[in-house]
Amino acid sequence: MAAPIAVAIDAPEIETAARWASAVAPHVSTVKVGLELYLRYGPEVITTVRGANKVEVFLDLKLHDIPATVAGAARNIARFKPSILTVHAAGGRDMVKAAVEAAPQTQIAAVTVLTSLDEKALDEIGMRGPASEAARRLAVLAVESGARALVCSPWEVASLRAEVGPDVTLITPGVRPAGAERGDQARVATPEEAVEAGADLLVIGRPITRAADPGAAAASIAAALRRAQATPSS
Numbered sequence: 001m002a003a004p005i006a007v008a009i010d011a012p013e014i015e016t017a018a019r020w021a022s023a024v025a026p027h028v029s030t031v032k033v034g035l036e037l038y039l040r041y042g043p044e045v046i047t048t049v050r051g052a053n054k055v056e057v058f059l060d061l062k063l064h065d066i067p068a069t070v071a072g073a074a075r076n077i078a079r080f081k082p083s084i085l086t087v088h089a090a091g092g093r094d095m096v097k098a099a100v101e102a103a104p105q106t107q108i109a110a111v112t113v114l115t116s117l118d119e120k121a122l123d124e125i126g127m128r129g130p131a132s133e134a135a136r137r138l139a140v141l142a143v144e145s146g147a148r149a150l151v152c153s154p155w156e157v158a159s160l161r162a163e164v165g166p167d168v169t170l171i172t173p174g175v176r177p178a179g180a181e182r183g184d185q186a187r188v189a190t191p192e193e194a195v196e197a198g199a200d201l202l203v204i205g206r207p208i209t210r211a212a213d214p215g216a217a218a219a220s221i222a223a224a225l226r227r228a229q230a231t232p233s234s
Contacts, residue, residue, distance in 0.1 A: 003222035004195070006030035006058045006171070007214075008205030009049055014041050018048050023215035024208060025053035027222045030083065032058040032203060046080045056083040058171075058201075062111055064088035067098035078103035084171070086111050086151060089138035093145045100146035107169065109149035110142030112156070115174035132156050136163055143168055154189030154197060161198035173203040177221055191221055192228040 005028040011017040021031045031049050038045055038061060050057050059082035063070045070087060077085055087099045089110035100108045112135040113122070122129045135156040140163060142150060149169035152160055157170050172194045191202050204221065211217035
């Protein structure tokens with residue numbers, strides 16, 4: 001069974017993206033395509049990374065605009081059948097609702113607070129913190145607006161699970177295996193910690209794609225995750 005991991009395929013070239021996707025597909029449930037790759041190649045990249053593997057595609061565009069514009073974008077994107085599409089919860093109730101209604105066959109995931117933001121950064125952009133409380137407010141707004149998935153840091157998973165219940169999918173970037181560099185992430189956890197906290201899908205990029213063998217790296221993290229899930233917590 002594939003591990004609940006979305007590998008962030010942040011490659012500069014579509015050929016590299018396809019190679020990485022093919023390598024990790026036997027071990028993980030999902031591959032994630034971000035803004036940079038999508039803007040360069042457009043919808044072609046969705047079908048290319050999906051390939052013959054039929055791995056689920058998570059399109060991470062973080063749409064954030066007026067409701068009519070987001071609805072139009074979501075409707076056009078939905079034709080290519082990504083499993084997940086992100087929007088910013090900070091776009092407000094009407095915007096989130098517009099995305100959900102425009103793409104009923106795609107799981108709309110509302111981004112709460114970016115994992116690159118710490119308390120100082122939140123203060124600078126005028127968002128009332130702390131980060132956990134900001135994420136809670138945005139999560140409630142998004143779920144009330146129809147979103148059935150949320151993107152949050154591992155640090156907020158447990159509190160958001162308690163807030164929104166068991167039926168909302170919690171997706172966590174900022175996941176790093178023990179010993180891996182944090183990169184540009186401020187609020188991070190290991191895969192085992194994130195799953196234990198209640199995460200449903202873990203976003204992992206560079207620890208897999210920058211490895212000498214991305215397929216082996218994905219297999220190793222997936223195996224460690226399965227061992228952790230099979231071991232009862234004390």
